[in-house]
Amino acid sequence: MIKFFKNTGCKKYxxxxxxxxxLIFTGCAKEEKLTSIDLPPTSLLSMREKWGVIASSHLRMRNSPDSQSEVVTTFWNRRGVVLEVLSQSPDKVFIEGYEDYWYQVSYDGLIGWVFGAYVELYGSREQALRAARETR
Structure with a gap:
């Protein structure tokens, strides 16, 4: 019986x-520090303009970036209204003789898409507000 306990203790050690x-060999490895992250280019990450000002006497905000898409709202005589730009379509399209991107925008709780030919883009909200005052 004493032999059993001696062997058990030895096994424990x-x-x-x-x-x-x-644990020493696997848990103590040095972590490599991440120096940079290379992200693929996307329309949202490469877009510098974050604000837009309506440059047309009427502008339709649509559910998707397509001229046949359902209209969310129409900005009648709202030239100079500031919109927050959320994203941009990946490709330019031709509509009514203009070539431009579609921009997903936010205004007064609504989110939709507007055609870029009818919106002037700005890099900051302050620039957009200044341009809006001059447009009205």
Missing amino acids: TLFAVFSLI
Whole structure:
């Protein structure tokens, strides 16, 4: 019986030593520091303009970037209204003789798409507000 306890104690220490060695060699590896992240170019990440000012006497905000899409709202005689630009379509399209992108915008709780030929884009809200005052 004494022999059994002696062997059990030895087994405990042996297991402890093996487990400790495994932790030392696998758990103490140096972490490599991440120096830079290369992201693929996307329309949202490459877009510098974040604000738009309506430059047309009427502008339709649509559900999707398509001239046949359902109209969310129409800005009648709202030239100079400031819109927050959320994203941009990946490709330019031709509509009514103009080539431009579609922009997803937010205004007064509404989110939709407007055609870029009818919106002037600005890099900051302050620039857009200044241009809006001059447009009205």
